[in-house]
Amino acid sequence: MYRSNPLFNPNKSFFAPAATETKAAKPAPTGADLYARFALAGALGCAITHGALTPVDVVKTRIQLEPEVYNKGMINAFKQIISKEGAGALLTGLGPTVVGYALQGAFKFGGYEFWKKTAIDYLGVEKASQNRQAIYLGASGIAEFFADIVLCPLEATRIRLVSQPSFASGLTSGFLRIVKEEGVGALYAGFGPILFKQVPYTMTKFAVYEIAVEKILNATGKTKDQLTNGQTTGLNLTAGLIAGMAAAVVSQPADTLLSKINKTKGAPGESVTSRLISMAKQLGVKGLFTGMSARLVMIGTLTAGQFLIYGDIKRILNATGGVEIAK
Incomplete structure (x- = not known):
């Protein structure tokens, strides 16, 4: 049998103990109301964490774009x-960071919960339990695709402002x-x-987070329901930090290329694909991982913070309770 899995339940807070849910005075929201609360929690979680880490992101982007100038480490x-x-x-x-990642967070977390629930309904509880990691990966990947559609223009603006301070x-x-x-393109x-x-990044984040939670609980010999509030917070912060660092490594090469391609406009007639291929060849493996230390700090910290804030805000918004999958 499978016991309760906090990531698998689309209505249950990642961090609130089960006992908290039973004391809720208000009935749990459902339908569009529920997913709107997921989206709001995700928007706040991502906007707060990314906004707070803007200085680290500025340094990371400068290291990526001008390694010949910023070549003595993050502190320097x-x-x-x-x-x-x-x-x-x-x-x-800071402006495009907060706005962009608020929108991205709403689509990512809200979309993740929606697609996860859709997969569970389609497969049935038993089959979904057996394939939960595939569902985590699929739901998060689809959600992130749509989230990136709204994030991309604001990220392009952010990078241009950081790389060319006098631009606007x-x-x-x-x-x-x-x-x-x-042009809009x-x-x-x-x-x-x-x-x-x-x-x-998002697929790795959710999958590794879940694995980390399971491994940590197995090591302690406890179930999540047996943990105190403080222990639950520590569990999720630790698992989020591990997941964030793993996700940072996986997504670093594309992050470097994203910074490079948004630094300046391309030559007339030059396609995005040809620019990316040319940049990747020029940078090489070492160059693609430029700024890795700064990004490990940034992504590890913000991922841990996102899981914590998302779960707490869901609990405050009463976006808890609902059907669980046995694990």
């Missing part, structure tokens, strides 16, 4: 940027300048790299 890169441009430069691109004063002016001078020049970065 921080010092270089502050010395040359002031501390405010570390918040470059903020999100709106930068977005409009790209559209005016280069320029906002999606990095759609291929963003898919290759975000889809494997």
Whole structure:
């Protein structure tokens, strides 16, 4: 038999103990109301974590784009940027980061819950239990694809602002300048790299998170329902950190290419594919993993934070309870 799996249940908080759910005074929401709450929780989780880590993202992007300048590690890169441009430069691109990842988080987490539930309904509880990892991977991959459609234009704007600080004063002016001078297509020049970065990242994040939770619980000899609130928080932060670091490594090459392709516009007649191939050849394996240490810190931290915030906000919004799959 399979016992309760928090990721598999589309209505249950990742972090709230089962006992908390039984005390809920209000009936659990269903249908569109429920998925709207998932989307809101995901939007807040991603916007808060990505926004808070904007300085790390700025440093990581600068290292990727100008390795000949920022070549003495992450800490020194921080010092270089502050010395040359002031501390405010570390918040470059904050606007598009918060807006872009709020939208992405809504589609990613809300979509993940929807596609996961859809798969469970289609396969049935028993078969779904036996193939739960495939469902985690499939549901998260589909959800991320649609999330990237809304994220891509804002990520393109963010990278342009970080790589060219004088390009525009903020999100709106930068977005409009790209559209005016280069056309709407320029906002999606990095759609291929963003898919290759975000889809494997999200699939790895959810799959590794689930495996990590199972392994940690097996090592302690406890079930999740036997953990205290503090132990549950520690479990999910630890599993989220492990998942984030694994996801960072998997998605790093595409992240480097995404930064490169959005730095400047392509030559007339040059396709996105040819630009990507050329960039990959020039960079080589070592170059594709430039900025890895900064990204490990960033992705590991924000992934752990996302799982924590997402679960807590779902609990606050009463997006808990519902059908469970035995594990």
